[in-house]
Amino acid sequence: MKRLIFRLFVLALVGVAGAAGGLAWFAYQPVALRESPLDFTIEPGSSMRQVARQLVEAGIGVEPFLLVGLARVTRQANGIKAGSYEVERGLTPLQLLAKLTRGDVSQAELALIEGWNFRQVRAALDRHPDLRHDSTGLSDAEILQRIGADARHPEGRFYPDTYLFARRSSDLDVLRRAYRNMQAVLEREWPRRADGLPYKTPYDALIMASLVEKETGQAADRPLIASVFINRLRAGMLLQTDPTVIYGLGAGFDGNLRKRDLVADTPYNTYTRPGLPPTPIAMPGTAALRAALNPQASDYLYFVARGDGSSEFSRSLDDHNRAVARYIRKRTP
Incomplete structure (x- = not known):
């Protein structure tokens, strides 16, 4: 009986060692990509299992079970950040997880030009391919309410600048930043008036x-x-x-x-x-x-x-x- 228990214990150790070795091998092998570079998006609120599934659906050749296991072993499973990412060939699962936990998102940009009116601003937001168009169908007043603006009219309330954002960000987030920037500039410059x-x-x-x-x-x-x-x-x-x-x-x-x-x-x-x-x-x-x-x-x-x-x-x-x-x-x- 004792000999049987010993053998089972040895087999268990061998199994654990084998699994650990397999996981280590997986961690350092470059993942297959459908194309390179490859863009993909991690949706907000995703669990590690959902993240793994989203990666596979995007064209990243990883084994979901192994990726989830690696994330748990390395204590990164709860640190994945939502956003849009870009990866290239040669990336390993370990590097992929590090990228996702750093929130190393790929960015797009939108220039709001001095002298534009709000109608032109909305048109630029609407045609930008990397934004989520949450303002579509909203009135100007509803947009101001959604971004928390204490204003009755949107004209002139947004600061012209080039705004960087993670792909698939909401156009309302860009407007919110532009509104706050104009408020900050006004608050800084008004006391300096003649x-x-x-x-x-x-x-x-x-x-x-x-x-x-x-x-x-x-x-x-x-x-x-x-x-x-x-x-x-x-x-x-x-x-x-x-x-x-x-x-x-x-x-x-x-x-x-x-x-x-x-x-x-x-x-x-x-x-x-x-x-x-x-x-x-x-x-x-x-x-x-x-x-x-x-x-x-x-x-x-x-x-x-x-x-x-x-x-x-x-x-x-x-x-x-x-x-x-x-x-x-x-x-x-």
């Missing part, structure tokens, strides 16, 4: 910055363009800036601003309504916001585009009309 500006709130400065952004052809002109708008506000003059009229026309604008458009009253027509428009008209960058908060000192009241990206600034209406004749009507006064 004295005596005609703004009651940081939102007023954001609106002004959006006008500066849309009217700027050359970066060096931003502080003077801001100066013109601020001088006109102080003098009780209409701002009379075409980009606000165009914004008020909405998606129906065909690229040709007509005289009838300038006299058609909308909340955004600064030829018919005094003061700032009710909301920003685009996403301003940091430079435009700084120009709105620290405009260059001047007595200019007018400007016109020269056609080369720069602007001609004038103090009087007569000088402005001559500049318009020179640069817009293409004739000598």
